[in-house]
Amino acid sequence: MIEARDITKSYGDQRVLNNVNLTVNEGEVLGIIGPSGSGKSTFLRILDLIEAPNSGELLLFGEDVLARRNRWIELRRRMGMLFQKPIVFNASVYDNVAMGMRYRSESKAEIDRRVKETLEAVGLSRYIKSSARDLSGGEQQRVALSRVIVTEPEILFLDEPTANLDPTSTATIEEMVLRLNREVGTTVVINTHDMLQGQRLSQRVGVMIAGRIMQVGRPKEIFNNPENLQIARFVGVDN
Ligand code: ADP
Numbered sequence: 001m002i003e004a005r006d007i008t009k010s011y012g013d014q015r016v017l018n019n020v021n022l023t024v025n026e027g028e029v030l031g032i033i034g035p036s037g038s039g040k041s042t043f044l045r046i047l048d049l050i051e052a053p054n055s056g057e058l059l060l061f062g063e064d065v066l067a068r069r070n071r072w073i074e075l076r077r078r079m080g081m082l083f084q085k086p087i088v089f090n091a092s093v094y095d096n097v098a099m100g101m102r103y104r105s106e107s108k109a110e111i112d113r114r115v116k117e118t119l120e121a122v123g124l125s126r127y128i129k130s131s132a133r134d135l136s137g138g139e140q141q142r143v144a145l146s147r148v149i150v151t152e153p154e155i156l157f158l159d160e161p162t163a164n165l166d167p168t169s170t171a172t173i174e175e176m177v178l179r180l181n182r183e184v185g186t187t188v189v190i191n192t193h194d195m196l197q198g199q200r201l202s203q204r205v206g207v208m209i210a211g212r213i214m215q216v217g218r219p220k221e222i223f224n225n226p227e228n229l230q231i232a233r234f235v236g237v238d239n
């Protein structure tokens, strides 16, 4: 579903990504874990076609995309992204979610049904007419996720989506992401600095340290068998 080969990215003379390689299979949930500043967000922005790398190759849905910028808008519509800071527009909760479907050809009745069903599932039905900006941070993130879920994306990217959120919102977001994966078959890539979240959600995790994916494997394998001292330190098994 995703194949990144030798991706490099620099800002000025700072090399942020250093020959990153990663393959994500269709239908899997893959976590990218690593300390703050290691390049996780930068890498996700490249996979999601928000930013271009300096060099490397990227295949999405089997298509070589970096040389073909004219394809990006269409490919972006097949993918969803959730950022650490919730993005909600100055409109009602209902309209914020319905906005996700503006490029789809579904009927008004179908859009209405899906928006209501999704808001019910994330526990926000009672705020359907409220202004999204009046909600708490955790509720806003649930709105932002709902906007993505209604589109049933083929790939979902999440960049530390629950950092600083209350436990209820965190649990709801994790549950909804797993449901989307299970029911729709969405491939998921989630950045987190929280090892435990990585373990809860992912079949495999990639450990990113200092701009490199240093090890990829099942969470257990990485705990039991870290390939180097930096990974061992990050997962907390060096003592
Ligand atoms: P992480 O998400 O793992 O915390 P980031 O990808 O956000 O890491 O950042 C990696 C490094 O790249 C940091 O040193 C950060 O300051 C730098 N960086 C990220 N984005 C930019 C940018 N747009 N301009 C300049 N430097 C950036």
Ligand code: MG
Pocket: 037, 040, 041, 042, 159, 160
């Ligand atoms: Mg980040």
